[in-house]
Amino acid sequence: QKEVEQDPGPLSVPEGAIVSLNCTYSNSAFQYFMWYRQYSRKGPELLMYTYSSGNKEDGRFTAQVDKSSKYISLFIRDSQPSDSATYLCAMSDVGNQFYFGTGTSLTVIP
């Protein structure tokens, strides 16, 4: 079993839709959770960072962490064509070892 599981998609939604991206994990030691956005032929850029359980909101983006279910989510409200990218989840433990999901490819159709 992989440490981090992420549905690769592809996911295609109309402009303005709410997008839900998810990852599950198996290691209860993970404490730090991140979402990255990667445009084609670019390096991943950090979108959201969350410590432990709870929600974090930044503009149209909301990150949720449910440690009891070992499940994290990224919600994108009012999705825009510019949101079309691959979204990677990542998590780390206290030892600073990072684990990445495979990425979900998202296309927002105008």
Next chain:
Amino acid sequence: GAVVSQHPSRVICKSGTSVKIECRSLDFQATTMFWYRQFPKQSLMLMATSNEGSKATYEQGVEKDKFLINHASLTLSTLTVTSAHPEDSSFYICSANQDRVSNFGAGTRLSVL
């Protein structure tokens, strides 16, 4: 946030030549940096962990003599693809961690003719 600079962004070279890719942490010191390889529409694949002042740690299946890593200072790690061949063509990305966050470079697209 912390910035990681990667250079060059694009390399086209002939088969048999060596290519060096630089990764710099611009506003923080990084004793450890990571090198990834990414094929089209696939996830990041960790190649090696670069350790300042000591040997790099390579992942299983990655040829040490093929992908030479040097981490001579706290802000610079280099990856040299030696005697590159067409199958080495890929997108190479470095990263460095700060404050529990992994910061990525912009990536280097290598095309070997």
